[in-house]
Amino acid sequence: MSTMTLDMAAPLEGDRSHKARLLMVALIGILAVSCVASLMVGASGVSLPEVMRTVLAGEALSMRDKVILMDIRMPRMVLGVLVGAALAVSGAVMQGLFRNPLADPGLVGVSAGAGLGAIVAIVLGGMLPAALATALGYYMVPLAAFMGSWASTMLLYRVATRKGRTSVATMLLAGIALAALVGALSGLLVYKADDAQLRTLTFWQMGSIAGATWAKVWTSAPLIVLALAATPFLARGLNGLALGEAAASHIGVPVQRVKNGAIVMVACAVGAAVAVSGGIGFVGIVVPHLLRLLSGPDHKYLLINSGLLGASLLLVADLISRVVIAPAELPIGIVTATIGGPFFLWILLRQRGLLGM
Amino acid sequence: MLKATNINLSYGKRQILHGVDFAAQSGEFTAIVGPNGSGKTTLMKALIGEEEYSGEVILEGRNIATAKTWELAAVRGVLPQATALAFPFTVAEVVRLGLTSGVSAGRENLVGMALERVGLATYAGRLYQELSGGEQQRVQLARVLTQVWEPTAHGKPRWLFLDEPVSALDIGHQLVVMQIAQDFARAGGGVVAVMHDLNLTAMFCDSVALISQGQLMRQGTPSEVFCDELLSQAYHCAVRVNTPPASGTFLLPHAASLAAE
Numbered sequence: 001m002s003t004m005t006l007d008m009a010a011p012l013e014g015d016r017s018h019k020a021r022l023l024m025v026a027l028i029g030i031l032a033v034s035c036v037a038s039l040m041v042g043a044s045g046v047s048l049p050e051v052m053r054t055v056l057a058g059e060a061l062s063m064r065d066k067v068i069l070m071d072i073r074m075p076r077m078v079l080g081v082l083v084g085a086a087l088a089v090s091g092a093v094m095q096g097l098f099r100n101p102l103a104d105p106g107l108v109g110v111s112a113g114a115g116l117g118a119i120v121a122i123v124l125g126g127m128l129p130a131a132l133a134t135a136l137g138y139y140m141v142p143l144a145a146f147m148g149s150w151a152s153t154m155l156l157y158r159v160a161t162r163k164g165r166t167s168v169a170t171m172l173l174a175g176i177a178l179a180a181l182v183g184a185l186s187g188l189l190v191y192k193a194d195d196a197q198l199r200t201l202t203f204w205q206m207g208s209i210a211g212a213t214w215a216k217v218w219t220s221a222p223l224i225v226l227a228l229a230a231t232p233f234l235a236r237g238l239n240g241l242a243l244g245e246a247a248a249s250h251i252g253v254p255v256q257r258v259k260n261g262a263i264v265m266v267a268c269a270v271g272a273a274v275a276v277s278g279g280i281g282f283v284g285i286v287v288p289h290l291l292r293l294l295s296g297p298d299h300k301y302l303l304i305n306s307g308l309l310g311a312s313l314l315l316v317a318d319l320i321s322r323v324v325i326a327p328a329e330l331p332i333g334i335v336t337a338t339i340g341g342p343f344f345l346w347i348l349l350r351q352r353g354l355l356g357m
Numbered sequence: 358m359l360k361a362t363n364i365n366l367s368y369g370k371r372q373i374l375h376g377v378d379f380a381a382q383s384g385e386f387t388a389i390v391g392p393n394g395s396g397k398t399t400l401m402k403a404l405i406g407e408e409e410y411s412g413e414v415i416l417e418g419r420n421i422a423t424a425k426t427w428e429l430a431a432v433r434g435v436l437p438q439a440t441a442l443a444f445p446f447t448v449a450e451v452v453r454l455g456l457t458s459g460v461s462a463g464r465e466n467l468v469g470m471a472l473e474r475v476g477l478a479t480y481a482g483r484l485y486q487e488l489s490g491g492e493q494q495r496v497q498l499a500r501v502l503t504q505v506w507e508p509t510a511h512g513k514p515r516w517l518f519l520d521e522p523v524s525a526l527d528i529g530h531q532l533v534v535m536q537i538a539q540d541f542a543r544a545g546g547g548v549v550a551v552m553h554d555l556n557l558t559a560m561f562c563d564s565v566a567l568i569s570q571g572q573l574m575r576q577g578t579p580s581e582v583f584c585d586e587l588l589s590q591a592y593h594c595a596v597r598v599n600t601p602p603a604s605g606t607f608l609l610p611h612a613a614s615l616a617a618e
């Protein structure tokens with residue numbers, strides 16, 4: 001009798017949730033280490049004991065070190081965590097929504113849509129009635145980016161998904177078309193831009209968190225935190241969608257609500273991330289893919305773990321961008337693309353058969 | 358009970374179902390039979406509200422067109438004819454998707470029990486995408502079973518809707534799955550299944566609806582529906598029904614052997 005109860009308590013073979021939970025603990029540790037490293041490394045060295053003393057004991061640093069730590073590195077670290085988590089979780093959510101491991105905000109034009117929104121706001125924002133412009137304040141660019149990414153996600157879903165099935169080819173081609181269109185429109189706007197605006201625009205094409213300020217953190221944080229906080233509610237629905245829309249609704253998933261929720265979540269997170277950091281690619285595809293390999297596709301853990309690993313990955317990429325050609329800095333988008341591009345090709349090679357391509 | 362009245366359904370301009378009336382009782386195993394393309398799957402999709410139809414479908418007193426998704430999920434499980442699964446889930450993880458919130462959520466032990474029931478107890482750790490078609494179909498059935506494990510709840514029957522549950526299976530597993538469906542009905546639940554094999558239908562089902570070209574030709578007990586003339590007309594070939602005196606079931610010999618007579 002007692003052996004029987006023991007048998008029943010043992011985790012069922014094929015249930016990887018305990019693995020996913022262990023992974024979560026490990027990822028929290030990795031993120032903590034990445035955060036400390038991000039605070040310590042830079043053109044001017046502030047050592048670990050010094051960092052610890054300020055963070056833990058609130059002990060006085062020299063004025064110069066204090067400024068470097070609190071007003072340059074700290075906002076940069078927080079922004080890295082926010083943007084990395086936003087991009088990775090958005091990738092996982094989009095892949096669940098499109099039922100396809102290749103859906104990524106950067107690859108299929110959602111980031112491009114957000115970028116267009118941001119550019120429109122920067123260049124044409126001055127034409128808004130003054131009262132409205134002041135009311136929106138710092139939030140104008142992220143909001144415009146949100147609308148851009150929302151419109152492109154909706155459009156993409158309409159074009160690429162029929163009867164609950166997404167064609168990989170259509171999705172990627174639609175993404176290319178969208179990116180081209182956005183590129184052309186941005187090009188047009190560049191002609192209208194003045195010098196100061198131009199400099200801001202160039203920054204989007206590169207993708208960077210180097211210009212991080214607390215103001216940028218506060219403009220992007222609300223949208224990103226809201227979006228990330230909503231994702232646990234999508235987990236069950238996205239798991240159900242893996243069976244197809246019809247089967248998902250038969251197991252009680254409110255399919256339309258999950259789809260709308262996923263689209264708004266992605267639009268918020270990608271919009272806010274792109275507004276403050278530009279086009280940082282591949283985080284959304286690399287992170288969920290690795291995690292699915294390690295502990296399976298259950299979204300209950302995949303979404304949270306994606307957030308943790310995405311944040312760490314972006315911090316590490318940012319570190320690399322700071323040290324590779326020190327004292328100068330590389331745009332972080334170049335680092336993620338250098339890591340992500342080959343990784344993406346590797347996914348394609350491994351999964352050609354499974355993806356039906 | 359399940360009652361469908363005057364169901365019309367069109368895909369684009371093409372009308373597939375023409376005024377079909379269909380009924381199924383809880384406690385019974387009801388089959389929908391008919392030739393390829395006659396509209397069996399389409400009728401099933403109307404009965405579960407997966408496609409837009411005109412007419413009325415009432416399941417246990419609820420009009421399914423207006424019932425909430427979660428209300429329906431609590432009283433019925435649906436096995437589609439084919440399922441394309443995204444992402445590399447293991448067998449156990451697929452079956453677990455059937456643990457429906459507000460119905461069977463949290464009852465993890467059902468996963469192993471359902472796999473045992475469909476004869477896949479040793480498959481829990483395998484990747485779903487690496488199984489054969491027949492094995493995948495049984496995994497999906499196990500998933501549906503975890504959703505509505507008890508055939509009745511709060512004194513009310515629950516329902517299974519199965520589209521060709523045994524078509525991809527070998528003869529042994531055909532019997533296993535038919536037995537599962539029959540047991541579900543005997544215990545007070547309702548079962549509606551699209552069936553290809555008329556012999557299995559005769560052996561296990563209590564009621565049969567014969568569909569041809571989108572119209573209901575007849576619904577009744579197997580002995581009422583399975584007669585030479587009607588089947589020959591529906592399937593466009595010579596069919597003869599044999600009734601071995603010793604048993605209560607009918608066997609329909611291979612039609613080709615009859616053509617030679």
Ligand SMILES: Nc1ncnc2c1ncn2[C@@H]1O[C@H](COP(=O)(O)OP(=O)(O)O)[C@@H](O)[C@H]1O
Nearest residue numbers: 368369373391392393394395396397398399400
């Ligand atoms: N999605 C669809 N669009 C258009 N026609 C369809 C669709 N699904 C089925 N049909 C047509 O409806 C008819 C009935 O199909 P179905 O109900 O699937 O047949 P079966 O009885 O073999 O299950 C067939 O002629 C089929 O071609």
Ligand SMILES: [Mg+2]
Nearest residue numbers: 397398438551
């Ligand atoms: Mg069919």
